[in-house]
Amino acid sequence: MTRIAANTPCRVRLILNGKERVGQAESRMLLSDFIRHELGATGTHLGCEHGVCGACTVRVDGVASRACLMLAVQAEGRRIDTVEGLCDGDALGDLQAAFKRHHALQCGFCTAGILNSCAEFLDKTPEPSELDVRDMLSGHLCRCTGYTGIVAAVLEVAAQRRGAPPETSHV
Amino acid sequence: MKPAAFDYARPESRGEVLKLLADTGSDARVLAGGQSLMAVLNMRLAEPALVIDIGGVADLGYIEIRDDRLCIGANTRQAELLAWPELAEHAPLLARVMPWVGHFQTRNRGTVCGSITHADPSAELPLSLAVLGGEVVLERRHWRRGRRVVPAAEFFQGLLTTAREPDELLTEVRFPLARADHDYRFTEVAMRHGDFALVALAAVIGPDEIVLGAGGVADRPVVRRIPRDRDFDTELNIFAWSLGAESDAHASAAYRRQLVRELGHKLLTQATP
Numbered sequence: 001m002t003r004i005a006a007n008t009p010c011r012v013r014l015i016l017n018g019k020e021r022v023g024q025a026e027s028r029m030l031l032s033d034f035i036r037h038e039l040g041a042t043g044t045h046l047g048c049e050h051g052v053c054g055a056c057t058v059r060v061d062g063v064a065s066r067a068c069l070m071l072a073v074q075a076e077g078r079r080i081d082t083v084e085g086l087c088d089g090d091a092l093g094d095l096q097a098a099f100k101r102h103h104a105l106q107c108g109f110c111t112a113g114i115l116n117s118c119a120e121f122l123d124k125t126p127e128p129s130e131l132d133v134r135d136m137l138s139g140h141l142c143r144c145t146g147y148t149g150i151v152a153a154v155l156e157v158a159a160q161r162r163g164a165p166p167e168t169s170h171v
Numbered sequence: 172m173k174p175a176a177f178d179y180a181r182p183e184s185r186g187e188v189l190k191l192l193a194d195t196g197s198d199a200r201v202l203a204g205g206q207s208l209m210a211v212l213n214m215r216l217a218e219p220a221l222v223i224d225i226g227g228v229a230d231l232g233y234i235e236i237r238d239d240r241l242c243i244g245a246n247t248r249q250a251e252l253l254a255w256p257e258l259a260e261h262a263p264l265l266a267r268v269m270p271w272v273g274h275f276q277t278r279n280r281g282t283v284c285g286s287i288t289h290a291d292p293s294a295e296l297p298l299s300l301a302v303l304g305g306e307v308v309l310e311r312r313h314w315r316r317g318r319r320v321v322p323a324a325e326f327f328q329g330l331l332t333t334a335r336e337p338d339e340l341l342t343e344v345r346f347p348l349a350r351a352d353h354d355y356r357f358t359e360v361a362m363r364h365g366d367f368a369l370v371a372l373a374a375v376i377g378p379d380e381i382v383l384g385a386g387g388v389a390d391r392p393v394v395r396r397i398p399r400d401r402d403f404d405t406e407l408n409i410f411a412w413s414l415g416a417e418s419d420a421h422a423s424a425a426y427r428r429q430l431v432r433e434l435g436h437k438l439l440t441q442a443t444p
């Protein structure tokens with residue numbers, strides 16, 4: 001049985017975006033704070049810190065989860081994927097590029113969480129309807145976009161990944 | 172919005188969990204999926220001395236059919252139940268309810284038993300357990316009285332309050348299996364899909380009577396049995412007033428009562444889509 005006393009930092013080791021990372025965490029430290037403050041991956045944003053807004057959503061062993069509702073010590077040995085892992089080298093990944101193209105973000109605070117949900121969603125739902133996308137997005141609050149651009153971006157990436165040619169862009 | 176300091180334990184067996192609970196009692200909280208407890212800890216509505224993470228106890232994660240019950244272990248996640256291929260066949264009410272339980276991002280970690288033991292009055296899973304007449308299994312470290320089975324009607328005692336004693340672990344929840352001559356229906360209204368329900372209604376429609384349950388209005392799920400030969404609208408009005416609705420920032424008491432009448436009318440009179 002693992003036991004960690006209060007106020008006692010212990011070592012947490014996890015796989016962040018494919019690389020093994022180690023940091024110190026007290027038992028009460030949230031996974032979101034561990035990723036940002038210990039590992040320096042500040043792409044993950046924190047909005048409400050009680051699971052409602054969805055900004056801190058990351059993928060834990062591939063499934064979208066709220067990083068603010070998980071302890072850092074619970075992530076020991078697990079694979080954590082954040083928005084930084086969605087890049088294609090130095091370039092934007094296809095999902096990120098589609099968000100840019102469709103103006104699916106304005107201030108961008110909620111976007112990292114939405115991208116992580118979309119990443120898992122598209123893996124499991126390769127041919128989503130607009131209703132499917134909106135249902136998936138109901139777990140996120142975005143106060144800038146009205147969601148229209150986000151829905152368009154997700155549907156376009158789904159079509160692209162199925163091999164449909166992209167629409168000719170506006171001049 | 173950060174938890175207060177606590178000791179953390181991650182036991183690997185049911186016996187270790189029960190020993191920790193016996194030693195620590197009301198100063199301990201059990202952590203499974205964390206989708207209710209972590210929010211409570213972050214808001215410091217609870218400041219336990221010990222958090223017992225049962226995620227490492229292998230024999231608490233299962234979906235099984237035993238006798239005429241669907242039995243779900245304490246570590247089974249809501250997403251696992253929703254993805255269970257036999258859900259619509261054995262528990263059609265749960266098949267209708269599960270897409271309304273939180274969002275897919277919270278169902279990925281949240282457990283079925285966790286939602287039930289948290290006992291939020293607007294949560295869909297406690298309502299389902301109450302309407303179906305299910306039960307929970309509570310275990311404690313005791314040489315003779317180590318295990319008891321509590322019906323939903325006795326388990327839910329008020330706002331976030333249940334019959335669970337501080338040294339008990341809710342190890343299993345049991346939903347009665349679907350019966351062929353019964354129809355199972357569910358509907359709710361919330362500020363956005365996946366949020367807490369303003370009113371949630373679940374109904375089991377049998378040949379002779381209807382069992383109707385409401386969540387989101389009273390301090391716990393409330394169940395009323397309505398014979399099929401009664402006037403539904405009169406019965407729904409009586410039911411709506413019996414719930415003791417109160418006004419809050421989201422909806423007035425009158426609006427909640429009207430939702431019970433309107434949603435109830437649709438639920439009881441329209442064919443299942």
